[in-house]
Each structure stands twice: as C-alpha cells, then as structure tokens.
Amino acid sequence: MYAVITENDISKWKDSTGVLYHFPKRYEALLESGTNLIYYKGRIKDSIYRPSRLSDAPHYFGVAKIGKVYLDRESNKGDLFATIVDYRPFSVPVDFKDGGNYLEDIPPNLSSNYWRNGVRPISKEIYELIFQLGFDHGDNDFIRSKNLESSNNDNIGTLESYRDGEKKLKFVTTYERNPALRKQAIAIHGLSCRACGFNFGDFYGEYAEGFIHIHHIIPVSELDGPRTIDPETDLVPLCANCHSVVHRQKNRTLSTEELIGLIRAKKGSSENSHT
Ligand SMILES: [Zn+2]
Ligand SMILES: [Zn+2]
DSSP states (O other): EEEEEOOSSSOOSSSBBBTEEEEEEGGGGGGGOOOOOEEEEEHHHHGGEEEESSSSSSSEEEEEEEEEEEEEOOSSSSEEEEEEEEEEEOOOOOOEEEETSSSOOOOOTTTTTTOOOEEEEOOOOHHHHHHHHHHHOOOOOHHHHHHHHHHHHHOOGGGGGSOOHHHHHHHHHHHTHHHHHHHHHHHHHOOBBBOOOHHHHHHHHHHGOOOOOEEEEGGGEEEEEEEEOOOTEEEEEEOHHHHHHHHHSOOOOOHHOOOOOOHHHHHHHHHHHHH
C-alpha cells in the first residue's frame, strides 16, 4: 500500500513529522500498518512558516511508513493516529507538478476537489517516481544511507562506548530520552502514571501539563543488545516518584506490576493499622 499524507503548517492535529500522524476515520483503510508514505505540504499561507519548509510551492518532502494505528483517546469523533517509522526527509523538495502535469494521478471523479483530501492513495510507480526525485541529487545512495544512519542513531545511541557495568543503565536511559519515542508513548499511553495514577496536569495545573517520565521496560531477553523499541509494549508513563522507586536498586529494576503490588500492599497494611 502506498499513500501521500499531508502535513499543513497550521493544523488542529497534533502531528509531529516522522513521529505521529493524526487522521479522521475516513482515511483508516488507506493507512494500515506498513503503508509506504510520501509526505506532502500544500502552498505556503504565511511566510513565518518559511524556515520550516523546503519550498513555498506545494511539494513532497520525505518518505516514511505507518507503524501502528491507534484510537485517539482525546477524540470523540473516532479519530485515529499512527506512529510513523523509518522517516527520511528528502534532500530536495519535489514539486507537485512536473512541467504542467501533476505527479499524482487525479481520478476524473475527484478532479474538482482532489487536493482537499489530506490522505491520498497512490500507485507504487508514482511512489517510486517521487522517491527518486526526492533523493536524486548526485550521490543518491550516500544521502540515503546518511539519512538512515541518523534516524538509527536516534534509537540506539552510543551503547558500545560504555563499560559493561554501565551498559544496562545506559541502554535504558537512551530509550527513555528519545524524544520521538517519548511522543509516541504519550500518545499511546496518556500522561497518567501507570503505577499510581498520578497526573501532573491534574494535580499542579497548567504549568505542569504534559510532564511525565517515560520508563523503558526491559524484557530479560533484551539485556544483551538493542532491538527495535515498540512504544506500546516497551514503554510506560510513570510519575517522578514511581520512576525513582523502580530504579532505586541499580541491579534490580522493579517491574511495573511489582511496583503496583508494593503500593497496594502498603495501602492495605496502613488501612488495617487504623482499624
Ligand atoms: Zn506514580
Ligand atoms: Zn526507567
């Protein structure tokens, strides 16, 4: 499956390029997990957005894939969002027209309102054509591998430079500090502590809105080396207190379930002592 997705300069959607993409339910069938994406921006409407664009004209600016699709918990209309993986920005903007012709095929029945659709299915051939044009600047493979490298580094960090004893801790914190994974984890899990339910915005108000620690659960099988992190199953939101407690003993990180168990046991015993 291949699709173009639109990212506008001004939008009600809380999108993040190469990280998250929100969309209404009518596009669900076009954006299944694994769909190959081309990123598109329409014509510039306000020059203040110029620094964040490759071109003022409507253009394509990168490729990516749909990771997983989730229900948007903040929507009452059944909106969805997807995690975005393997994002690679183009080295040059690709104009939406080549000469006088659009690069996308516009079906006759959509000729009057085609560009109004933020998500548009395309053929494999058109995907490959735009892909080629986006990376087509002399040293094609070099640019491609460079982009790949930088997005990989984002995830893996510099594990090897650490001594063995520090390796595990470094491995954990690298993922916990990755801004893209953090955004995805918050979109999926929300901002309340998984162990005690604490919510910084609810308790402290607007100033603390959006604050939460993201903890990386490490399955035993993973301690030997890095693998792709799934923000749904590998990351959980924890408040600062709970997060400190799970890491309190360096050689024995608690699982979230163990921590929940501790909180319950303690609550139970203090309730009993008052009777
Ligand atoms: Zn907590
Ligand atoms: Zn942690």
